[in-house]
Amino acid sequence: MGMPAEERLGLHIKRAEQALIAAKQSAVRPAGLTVPQYAALFALAGSPGISGAALARACLVTPQAMTVVLKNLEERGFIERSPHPWHRNVLETQLTDTGRTALEEADRRAVVVERAIADEFSAEERKTLRDLLARCTKAITRTTPDL
Template identity: 70%
Template sequence: MMDSKLYPMGPEERLGLDIKRAEQELMAAKHAAVKPTGLTVPQYAALFTLAGNSGISAAALARACLVTPQAMNVVLKNLQERGLVERTPHPWHGNVLETTLTEEGRAVLAAADARAVQIERAIADELTPDERDTLRALLERCIKAVRSAT
């Protein structure tokens, strides 16, 4: 038995491990799904985000993909070397590079997304629409709780 003075919360109250386990399962499944297309999950996330935000800066893309700007620069460098994205100077802000998908980038994204969407469908199919809404609301509450605790 745990010493309640040293460990004031019992295992049944600690939800962080459950959330982390779900996130790790999701990321492992997405990694396996996109690997045959030659992408990593961060590369897939960048291409997916770029598809709806053509011309976005690397800094904005990093924020959207929840990675550091330094990590995103590595992702973009690799994608550019493969010919999946193009980076060109912004017309008014010469020191800002706009990033866009190439035709090959769109094709690779389509192949990766066809595989990754199966995982998202499996999650969605496990829950009713009301349960999905409830899960999103509960996760949002968890995020707020974490932010307020730090």
């Protein structure tokens, strides 16, 4: 083997990611949302009118995956989509009141997960962790240029 198991960090990062996603899924489920739907609503709240492609980039998913998420949110009345005033082939997406209510409920619960993580670290450790994770991302991207 090229590297001993105890030196491999990928497994630890994956465990943390899976634990986070599972906790967030449990948190947002009572609001009737999945984690990708919650992420989309959260991003829309911060950037009303954002296009589907830009929303996909913001949520770190493919445009195809975001199309499915948006279709489901629109069918449930959480968002409305309308043609951009100048770029008719671009759809602007807005939260509805129903979507905003679902987001607020989900976010109250998701913040509990985020606070639990933050409370494990000092402010300096949180900054260090963000920096270390950014370095991990940069290293991964360097070894896999097509990401």
